Amino acid sequence: MSHSFDYDLFVIGAGSGGVRAARLTAMGGKKVAVAEEYRVGGTCVIRGCVPKKFMVMASEFTHQLEVAEGFGWTVGDASFDWTRFRNAKETEIARLSGLYNANLSKAGVEIINGRAVLKDKHTVEIVGTGKTVTAERILIAVGGRPFVPDFPGSEHTITSEEAFLLPELPKRIVVVGGGYIAVEFAGIFAGLGVETTLVYRGAGILRGFDEDVSAHLSREIERHGIKVVLSAEHTAIEKTETGLMNRLSNGMDIETDAVMFATGRKPYVKGLGLETAGVELTDGGAIKVDAYSQTNVDNIWAVGDVTDRVNLTPVAIREAVAFHETVFKNNPQTVDHADIATAVFSQPPVGTVGLTEAEARKKCPAEVDIYMTTFRSMKYAFYGAEHRMLMKLVVDAQSQKVVGVHIVGPDAPEMIQLAGIAVKAGLTKQQWDDTCAVHPTAAEELVLMKEKRPNGAC
Structure with missing residues (x-):
């Protein structure tokens, strides 16, 4: 490392991709820091696949109780305690986040709790601390965030991020979207006893999946008690004395207690200082990278959802490994994004x-x-x-x-x-x-x- 830099590698974002790259590089003897503005573990561990899978597991029991009766069991009064489950889930998430922290520290990575912003291609400021540091190389792994369109009443909506921490379960909910997050949460809420309606502007759910899969799943989730409304979108949400009135473009009015939007995620690049450092974005607002995850700036790379290639946790990890091999081990590697299950x-x-x-x-x-x-x-x-x-x-x-x-x-x-x-x-x-x-x-x-x-x- 040239003595003019504080770090060999500075990673922005301690999610699955950022953590893997930081650990591997530090274990290779380099001086590495990672900045995280929220909690170590990123979307997947803190507010994504891991807590969602726990919620899916919790919500499947209603169906399993029905099956049990079909097999001769007499099921007594079964009830679900949302608060007890939510607290147990948060305890487990905190444990997992702690493991990520411990593994980073063990590898010799310095963890900086705070929001990092680029000041130039080698300089990063930690917002609110007045502290700036320099790094020979920078890796951006800040992931994505849910996107909610702007329309009258959109301030009354929640996203998946709030759904994990609801103070109480609503009696009725509208889930908006047709992608995997919308479909998964519709199943979760319905399974937990919430009257659930799925509203999607497209003609069929799971756009981009095989058409037979989309049609089959649509029929099956209706069997699970979810009402599916297609080719419709919100014109407004109005707060009433008894809940929220969803006004839809097809003329339907649906009153619920909560409205969850799962209408896509956007790369989390706002206020990151990319333009100051000269980092180019794609037309879709993602960080533009080549096959080796390198940006147009020679010492800045990006992996994971912020690049909007294949937004899956195992892919971010593979991209991080390939980055480390390419940049620090002189072993150029790309990730094959084809045929990912x-x-x-x-x-x-x-x-x-x-x-x-x-x-x-x-x-x-x-x-x-x-x-x-x-x-x-x-x-x-x-x-x-x-x-x-x-x-x-x-x-x-x-x-x-x-x-x-x-x-x-x-x-x-x-x-x-x-x-x-x-x-x-x-x-x-x-x-x-x-x-x-x-x-x-x-x-x-x-x-x-x-x-x-x-x-x-x-």
Whole structure:
């Protein structure tokens, strides 16, 4: 390190990506600091996937109680204590944040509690302290924040960030949006006994997912008691004596006690000093980076959601590792953003990897073979419930490689992790078929689908 700098690396943001890059670099003997304005752990640990998964788990019990009755159990008076759950969840989140803190310290990273703002390409100010520091290299890993459009009454809304810490559960809620956060929270609230309406301006939920997945999930969440209103958006929210009146563009008026907007997230770049340091943004407002996560400024890099590439925790971590290898170990590495398996913890959940049918048809030079099945699993067939599972394989007809796998139903996220290996490895449909089924499971259907859907041509 040149003695003119305080640090070899200064990381802004202590989320999954920032923490990994800081730790690896410090463990390699470099002088590293990380600044975090809120709590170490970032979106995923503090106000994202981890607390959300706990909420999904808590909300699934209502459904499990119904299933139990179908299997001969008599369920007594069951009730849910939101405050007890919320406090237990916060205790666990604090424990996890503490682990991140401890691991950073153990690696020799200096943790700075405060908001860092760029003053120039090598200088960072910690807001409110009057302290400025310099660094040879800077990594920006500040993530994203929920976005709420501006309309009359929008000040009455909450986002996922407030949903984790509600003082009490509302009796009625409107969840706005059609993406995975909206669908997941609709399931959470409905499962916790809240009268839930999902409002989305599009024609179908989960835009960008396979169309069969979107249509199937829409039907299934309605079976779970969620009212789905499509092709409508808010014109206003008015506070009344008894709640909040949601005025929608399709003429519907819905009164609820809370309105949660999950209409997308935006890179958290406001007031970061990017223009002062000369860092360029994309048209969408994300930090513009190359394949090695480097910005247009030679000593500044960015990873994770702030770059708006693939906004998933494991991707941010991989980008952080690749950054460290490239910059500090002279081993240039990029992250392959193709065929990343992902899960939606809706109820029922979704697991998906690779191409949707529409994407495959756009790409394919010749034909696409589609194998799809929907069925009632043993558990639901046993007591006559109508819940159905969907499985779909998208196959390139020429190479016979399975290029997309889409599952909706119990344990879909667990299955897709393993299916992801097969898709990433480029295995053929024949190799899937050659794999012996595990019986009786729902997953066995993935290797038993033999009937091609007609009309395979591009």
